[in-house]
Amino acid sequence: xxxxxxxxxxxxxxxxxxxxxxxxxxxxxxxxxxxxxxxxxxxxxxxxxxxxxxxxxxxxxxxxxxxxxxxxxxxxxxxxxxxxxxxxxxxxxxxxxxxxxxxxxxxxxxxxxxxxxxxxxxxxxxxxxxxxxxxxxxxxxxxxxxxxxxxxxxxxxxxxxxxxxxxxxxxxxxxxxxxxxxxxxxxxxxxxxxxxxxx
Amino acid sequence: xxxxxxxxxxxxxxxxxxxxxxxxxxxxxxxxxxxxxxxxxxxxxxxxxxxxxxxxxxxxxxxxxxxxxxxxxxxxxxxxxxxxxxxxxxxxxxxxxxxxxxxxxxxxxxxxxxxxxxxxxxxxxxxxxxxxxxxxxxxxxxxxxxxxxxxxxxxxxxxxxxxxxxxxxxxxxxxxxxxxxxxxxxxxxxxxxxxxxxxxxxxxxxxxxxxxxxxxxxxxxxxxxxxxxxxxxxxxxxxxxxxxxxxxx
Numbered sequence: 001x002x003x004x005x006x007x008x009x010x011x012x013x014x015x016x017x018x019x020x021x022x023x024x025x026x027x028x029x030x031x032x033x034x035x036x037x038x039x040x041x042x043x044x045x046x047x048x049x050x051x052x053x054x055x056x057x058x059x060x061x062x063x064x065x066x067x068x069x070x071x072x073x074x075x076x077x078x079x080x081x082x083x084x085x086x087x088x089x090x091x092x093x094x095x096x097x098x099x100x101x102x103x104x105x106x107x108x109x110x111x112x113x114x115x116x117x118x119x120x121x122x123x124x125x126x127x128x129x130x131x132x133x134x135x136x137x138x139x140x141x142x143x144x145x146x147x148x149x150x151x152x153x154x155x156x157x158x159x160x161x162x163x164x165x166x167x168x169x170x171x172x173x174x175x176x177x178x179x180x181x182x183x184x185x186x187x188x189x190x191x192x193x194x195x196x197x198x199x
Numbered sequence: 200x201x202x203x204x205x206x207x208x209x210x211x212x213x214x215x216x217x218x219x220x221x222x223x224x225x226x227x228x229x230x231x232x233x234x235x236x237x238x239x240x241x242x243x244x245x246x247x248x249x250x251x252x253x254x255x256x257x258x259x260x261x262x263x264x265x266x267x268x269x270x271x272x273x274x275x276x277x278x279x280x281x282x283x284x285x286x287x288x289x290x291x292x293x294x295x296x297x298x299x300x301x302x303x304x305x306x307x308x309x310x311x312x313x314x315x316x317x318x319x320x321x322x323x324x325x326x327x328x329x330x331x332x333x334x335x336x337x338x339x340x341x342x343x344x345x346x347x348x349x350x351x352x353x354x355x356x357x358x359x360x361x362x363x364x365x366x367x368x369x370x371x372x373x374x375x376x377x378x379x380x381x382x383x384x385x386x387x388x389x390x391x392x393x394x395x396x397x398x399x400x401x402x403x404x405x406x407x408x409x410x411x412x413x414x415x416x417x418x419x420x421x422x423x424x425x426x427x428x429x430x431x432x433x434x435x436x437x438x439x440x441x442x443x444x445x446x447x448x
Binding site for chain 1 (some may be wrong): 246250256259260266270432
């Protein structure tokens, strides 16, 4: 059975009051929603809270979803994005403005990535290096403006097509592409500025 | 923007095709024109390189694992149903299982603590202090019998001990001296009460609240003469110092 059909069936069962169907729906989508939230807000705790909030809202408004109108994933992503925008506005004043060079708290004693690469030797542990690079990219995403950030997250991390992204962001497809390109370029500039040796 | 260049492609066209080029869906003459513009335009060339690099780095990011309990929390928040993964409510656990678990926990704690030398030292000191206190209080563990632990026996022991303590305290010479001085001081400093009419004729310095025995005795120079007796003995109280008075235990 096709993915969309399975999802539609699950939704119908959920609306009919089937708790098992709701559990399956949560199991299917929680990882994806959590990842969107985590990449957007940058904090695991906030991402967990927001993911829970998304599912609470989904649970309340599931009856309003019309299968014929569009993909469930687009509907869920739109809901997630709206909550993320709300969260962004709510926490605007208290947002941290950490420097990209600051190592994450759990790895304060770790050698900065630039120093590891500067010594010219291969990294002793490739996985650790990849982890550090991932942290650097994650922090750089947090430095992007919300418009560019959400566009690159949905395209490059969630692998959504331009049309779906345009639906979620409620902007034309051309604008979506432009934002994605500017977001990628800005990200590269941020990382280059911090880790010139990588280049 | 550099505007129109040698490849007949404008920068805005280049920008529109950039996503397709990075997605590798740009083919044919458009792709050639795109590459030609990228190599000749001082703005679009670096933009292509940066966008490529940014895309590459974003692809390095792996999907993060959500917290293990998140699904349970979501289900609990939405349906109110807690899955077995969260925890079993305490009411469903039999009492003997709970008691066993509690006892095991306490036992493990005691064993873990007893391995600490500091704890052994503390326990030793506590035992030593307790034994000293008991011996000072006159309690001997060897003398303890089951009868002594009855509530009535404990109550009787309490009253006996408190009586002994009170007697001991009141028989201390120093305490008695202080008490008598205080009484004397009160007697001297207390204002004289207005004397009744018949006392005006026989003014006395006696401020005590003893029942008046006007005709039974007379007082003078520290001698009390009991008027009621046939042969009144003169009792000289001058030698009786307060400190020498002791109450019978």
